[in-house]
Amino acid sequence: MYELVRLTDKCYYIESPAKIGLIKTGENEVCLIDSGNDKDAGRKVRQLLDANGWMLKAIYNTHSNADHIGGNKYLQSQTGCKIYAPGIEYDFACHPILEPSFLYGGYPSRDLRHKFLMAQESDCLPLTVDSLPEGMEIIPLPGHFFDMVGFKYDGVAYIADCLSSNITLDKYGIGFVYDIESYLSTLETVKAMDSTFFVPSHAEVCEDIGELAQHNIDKVNEICKKIVDICSAPMIFEDILKRLFDEYALKMTFEQYCLVGSSVRSYLSYLKDKGALNVIFEDNYLKWHKI
Numbered sequence: 001m002y003e004l005v006r007l008t009d010k011c012y013y014i015e016s017p018a019k020i021g022l023i024k025t026g027e028n029e030v031c032l033i034d035s036g037n038d039k040d041a042g043r044k045v046r047q048l049l050d051a052n053g054w055m056l057k058a059i060y061n062t063h064s065n066a067d068h069i070g071g072n073k074y075l076q077s078q079t080g081c082k083i084y085a086p087g088i089e090y091d092f093a094c095h096p097i098l099e100p101s102f103l104y105g106g107y108p109s110r111d112l113r114h115k116f117l118m119a120q121e122s123d124c125l126p127l128t129v130d131s132l133p134e135g136m137e138i139i140p141l142p143g144h145f146f147d148m149v150g151f152k153y154d155g156v157a158y159i160a161d162c163l164s165s166n167i168t169l170d171k172y173g174i175g176f177v178y179d180i181e182s183y184l185s186t187l188e189t190v191k192a193m194d195s196t197f198f199v200p201s202h203a204e205v206c207e208d209i210g211e212l213a214q215h216n217i218d219k220v221n222e223i224c225k226k227i228v229d230i231c232s233a234p235m236i237f238e239d240i241l242k243r244l245f246d247e248y249a250l251k252m253t254f255e256q257y258c259l260v261g262s263s264v265r266s267y268l269s270y271l272k273d274k275g276a277l278n279v280i281f282e283d284n285y286l287k288w289h290k291i
Helices: 039-053 072-079 087-094 098-104 166-172 180-191 210-230 237-247 254-273
Strands: 004-006 011-014 022-026 029-034 057-059 082-085 136-138 150-151 155-159 196-200 276-281 285-290
Touching: 011 155, 039 072, 057 072, 082 087, 087 098, 098 254, 166 210, 180 210, 180 254, 210 254, 237 254, 237 285, 254 276
Parallel strands: 029 057, 057 082, 155 196
Antiparallel strands: 004 011, 011 022, 022 029, 136 150, 150 155, 276 285
């Protein structure tokens, strides 16, 4: 873990729970794509930089989930690097309490205010085209989170959390997705994308991403069908969530309730907007039902 892997003369990645991209922008200067999940991750990255005699100039965050920005504060304090994040992700990175608050739908209890869902604050700047090194492109990848992006440089596409590995899909069943429609559109875009290497944060680096992207699309459609079938009779949210946990053999915890629950709410919104589901209000319950 935390080994440095070279893809091209200028592009690398650091093998870690959420892969970290590293790009050489000069003889001894580098930038990172994301920073890992906490201070310890940041320290290990710093050791790699020092071992190679590299100076960290900037961190480009793909999005603001804690496992991608957790090393920001430590690395910035150690190197003085600038940190950039796109769109709404910038606000979440500046104010990390927003992530557990969003997931819970209110003020989060201590069970949710920890490093896996709430990174430390860092001094972040909005991502713009002008903030990029010459030759780096921004790839819009909305869906998994609000304004997530990837980056392409020297033929390597760093594509963040826009898809999951087959192992993860089989193990967890329901991945975290904020906007289902945008997510499906992003998967179609990535499926058709041309690149020498693809570096997903939570899947193996590969030269052809098409088959994995399609598997992720199929999984979304499978979940949609399950939810519609569950709602053949009017169902409250909690019962829908329990049925899905049972069907995918998931174990309910506070974190899983928030993460999977947030995704299921997104699926319900998507299916309602598509005309597959509707709601009724009965005895002060909101119930979802198949149309």
